[in-house]
Amino acid sequence: MEVTEKTKGRCAGGGGEGRALIPGLPDEIAMECLVRVSCQFHSNMKSVCHSWRSLISSPLFYRERIKSGAAEHLVCLIQPMTGFPPPDSIHGNQGDGVCGRTEAGVKKEEEEDEDDRRNQQQGQCGMSIYNETRGTWHRIRPKVGRIPMFCQCLALGSSGKLMLLGGWDPVTLEPVADVYILDLVSGGGRWRRAAPMSVPRSFFACAVVSGTKVYVAGGHDDQKNALRSAEVYDVEEDRWEMLPDMAEERDECQGLSWDGDSRFWVVSGYGTERQGEFGSDAECYDPETGSWYKVEGVWPFSRTSPRGCTAAVSSGQQRQWWWFLGSEQEEQQQHEEAKEKPWKTVSTIKLSRSIIGTPPCVTNLAYGTREDGHRVFVMSSRGGGGGDNCGGGCEGETGFIMERERNGNTKWNHVHTPMEFSGFPFSASSFIV
Template identity: 25%
Template sequence: MDLLEELPEQIFRDILLKVPYKFQQQIKQLLEPAKEMMECPQFYQDRIKFGLAEKYICLLGTAAISLYDPVDQSCIMRITIPSGFQASSDSQILCVKRNIILVGLSFQGKHTTETLIYDVLSSSWKQAAQIPTARSWFACCASPEGSIYIAGGRTNFNPRRALRDAAVYKVDEDKWELLPEMHQEVGVCTGVSFKGMFYVIGNTCQRFDSNTGLWSTVNMVGQSLLSIYVLFEQLIGFGTNRIQQYDWKGNVWRELDPLPQELVQVSPRVWWGQIYATVWWDRIFLCGKDTDSIDQPTIFYMYKPGAPLSERWISLDRLNLVDMEVVSVSTIEI
């Protein structure tokens, strides 16, 4: 280690840039100069710029986040959620740059307005600006430019009352801003960012245009799908036994592939939205459960659209987090 510290600063930094994220924490603990370099935002930006960054799957459980490396099918890190907070089946995990952001958490059994952010460079948590209204089963997504949108859902005070309000979180400014209200209340719903629009999909489909600041109603069929995501710049939905892609021109969902038999069991037996998906390079990582019991392992798969049938689905048998009920997933590049 002494030899590394004696290297010219630029060479030392070039070496550190190539260190896999899973080993960076150990290096920072051993070398103070390395800690200073590796926790600088420019270090993160250069890893992205020079193609040295890796992509990990963030698995949100009720009390912790696991960072999963699909390359060797192992969890490289477990990040405990700050004491008192707990994720539930409608909590959301979103990744914006080097930040892992949690919204919709519970505190002492009630949904909270707190926004928690974990900085993967400094390995530290912070409580960020509060969401204007605590809510459950709301629409939420991160936009490509790095803002987080929320809308709809239900409140702690009246679980039967659906909401019309919406807000956007500017991560760099640590600030939530109220948006104009939607045309209609939406209770249980999901949110996606697609081609510059924030879509809220539930009993209706409404979209917000950040350029005009206006909401409009969209006539979308098949809103009863369990889970809807934007994957590979396409709107992808998971039904009771199949994956579908939305055809915007024809206003119809078209079947891509049937789901593996294990995942087919998920949809009829548990609550809405229990198949979770995120993109990892040229594949889709997805998971679900065939029972409500936390004692049963979550089922994990990798799916590569358009690949030969024998290579399209890969069961991640080695990922067996029996003690972790996954409630949301996202991908981070670090």
């Protein structure tokens, strides 16, 4: 395991540069130990010594976590504040030092608790993190302002960064162009404002393409007019660039992208004059030609939005699009695929009978190629009692992990969801740290 000189510094209580990461152990063994500590404690670990701070702030550390199998799968959910959580975050209590809680830390927690109560009473939304590896829930408190309602949440690959884009201002209920980035790796869990989008928008399509480009298109403006405009964000340069308009207005549309494909797909949506009547076509932006082209017969459900209830899955060279839909949609015949589509398979996933209500919110938990199949996080609008593989005692559960094996077998596993994290998500994304 690689340990560079940059990961070494002056340890607390030590006597100079280049001391061992853990005294008495070779750095290779020390690294094996450190990468296995849960990300919940990384913030406190940075307080131990300079070398640990440098190491844990380095992307190298998180690459080693992934390589060793110690990395943790996290799901980010933007959801209404339905309860009152413990005052913690993904990195542990910010008032806790390495020696325990301080008086200032306790006071800060009390202030944040009161802020949570006000946000809940005012119908505000929060940002929740489900650690699928550890089975724990936490709430993140942005330090840059209130989270916009209906904002889009995107994970930037394995960089440990999350983006929040657009949505509604929680006070004026008007679309915003705001963009926020949470850096859980090199930034130590810090929030920052990124360059805003050129156009305020909500209910738009978005996707990360090739790891460093974020595309957005469609949605609606402050007059509820559907939009044709599109733009792309360069993550490394923190800069937005307008793209050619789409051929059609598309509100409540779905953005898609696949590993190894530089194109951006915008599926369905509706125009200003036909609100709620979802189109069957899609438009694809090809950066090589700098233009859009349309594909017919992509989405057959005229009264159902594809937003949130579908997942783009890559398996080697095969690209798939999975639909998680209710019984009304399952009764419809699957449409014939067009040759221009990048996906090889469209699968309608039969939901567990524990999942009731509207179509669920889903996000893919697979990263790259998985030999044993794929996993998808699924959250329903409200829980049910009993259900597949439940064994009883699942009353009120709203979260599930669906496992699809390579042979096509599907298994549903309940996720314990505390009351304060049970609100139906406006947006969801997953990442690994």
